[in-house]
Amino acid sequence: MKRKLFALAALGVVFAFNANAQDDADDNHTVAISIPEVAILDLEGSTSVSLAVEAPTEAGEAVDFSNAKDSSVWINYSSIVGASETSRTVAAKISNNSVPGGMLLKVTAQSDAGNGDGTMGSSAGQVTLTSSDQTVVSGIGSCYTGDGANNGHNLTYSLELDPTAGSYANIDFDDDVTLTITYTISNN
Amino acid sequence: MTRLILLFGFFSVFSIAFGQQVTIKGEVEFSFQYANIKAGEDYSLETESKQDGVSMSIRKLKRNSYWAVTVYKSDINWNNKVKIYVRRTNGGSGNGYTWGCTNYTRVRNMPQSIMWGAGGLNNIYLQYRLSGISMDLPANTYYTDIVYTLYEQ
Numbered sequence: 285m286k287r288k289l290f291a292l293a294a295l296g297v298v299f300a301f302n303a304n305a306q307d308d309a310d311d312n313h314t315v316a317i318s319i320p321e322v323a324i325l326d327l328e329g330s331t332s333v334s335l336a337v338e339a340p341t342e343a344g345e346a347v348d349f350s351n352a353k354d355s356s357v358w359i360n361y362s363s364i365v366g367a368s369e370t371s372r373t374v375a376a377k378i379s380n381n382s383v384p385g386g387m388l389l390k391v392t393a394q395s396d397a398g399n400g401d402g403t404m405g406s407s408a409g410q411v412t413l414t415s416s417d418q419t420v421v422s423g424i425g426s427c428y429t430g431d432g433a434n435n436g437h438n439l440t441y442s443l444e445l446d447p448t449a450g451s452y453a454n455i456d457f458d459d460d461v462t463l464t465i466t467y468t469i470s471n472n
Numbered sequence: 473m474t475r476l477i478l479l480f481g482f483f484s485v486f487s488i489a490f491g492q493q494v495t496i497k498g499e500v501e502f503s504f505q506y507a508n509i510k511a512g513e514d515y516s517l518e519t520e521s522k523q524d525g526v527s528m529s530i531r532k533l534k535r536n537s538y539w540a541v542t543v544y545k546s547d548i549n550w551n552n553k554v555k556i557y558v559r560r561t562n563g564g565s566g567n568g569y570t571w572g573c574t575n576y577t578r579v580r581n582m583p584q585s586i587m588w589g590a591g592g593l594n595n596i597y598l599q600y601r602l603s604g605i606s607m608d609l610p611a612n613t614y615y616t617d618i619v620y621t622l623y624e625q
Binding site: 314317319361365367425432435 | 504512
């Protein structure tokens with residue numbers, strides 16, 4: 285009996301040594317990265333846009349709106365949405381003064397120029413600007429467009445005759461105005 | 473019988489108490505601010521931690537012979553677009569010496585040997601570099617555990 289016990293104890297001692305003979309030990313620490321929410325936007329290119337209606341050259345013709353267009357402004361944005369958010373939109377509105385009578389001011393955001401990365405927004409197509417926010421770009425996720433002109437979404441402004449009957453009568457020669465258009469990026 | 477049990481206990485405790493040890497001290501947190509970013513810009517794609525933000529010590533070697541250290545990451549909440557690299561910025565202090573890991577090595581989810589040496593060392597400083605940080609990462613706090621394992625040969 286004693287021999288058996290001794291043998292067992294001896295095996296135990298050998299096991300104790302062997303268990304540590306694997307000769308490894310470990311320790312760890314944590315690396316954390318905090319990415320904040322980001323939503324910043326600016327307009328690049330021209331700081332002012334001038335749209336002019338051309339007078340007719342033949343008596344009896346209407347004024348010509350065909351050249352009352354401008355594509356010199358670009359929207360740039362950087363956006364990081366949270367995991368629980370869906371997306372963001374860019375909205376535009378006339379924040380100062382109003383469009384001359386008989387006319388409409390429209391804006392179209394083109395597709396992103398493709399110089400950034402991430403989930404870019406999609407154009408809402410041509411939008412008639414009013415004093416209320418109108419979505420011009422939607423579905424913006426975590427992305428950046430690139431900074432400066434020729435990056436992001438090119439904006440095309442066009443001044444058009446209001447198709448509502450009788451609008452032509454509201455056009456006024458003296459009706460020169462300077463409008464302020466405000467763009468806002470916001471969560472859905 | 474009692475003596476045998478005591479003998480067994482003594483050797484067990486002795487063996488555990490004097491097992492080799494790798495100790496890591498310090499935490500690493502990368503925090504990005506967008507105050508200086510212009511609209512349309514991305515984050516800087518690479519960033520480094522402090523040179524002495526994390527220290528590793530190797531002690532209680534059983535045979536005082538050669539050893540190796542492996543590293544891997546165990547993701548808690550991580551984005552695979554972000555790559556993490558580690559290097560040592562000094563040789564530590566003590567009677568031992570080490571080689572390897574002076575250049576950045578990518579830390580993956582599988583263990584890989586990065587550093588070798590002999591003898592005990594204290595305060596081997598570790599520095600981390602991140603790449604792949606970009607605006608297309610959702611806002612969140614991402615975590616991973618970096619696990620170092622010491623093998624004594």
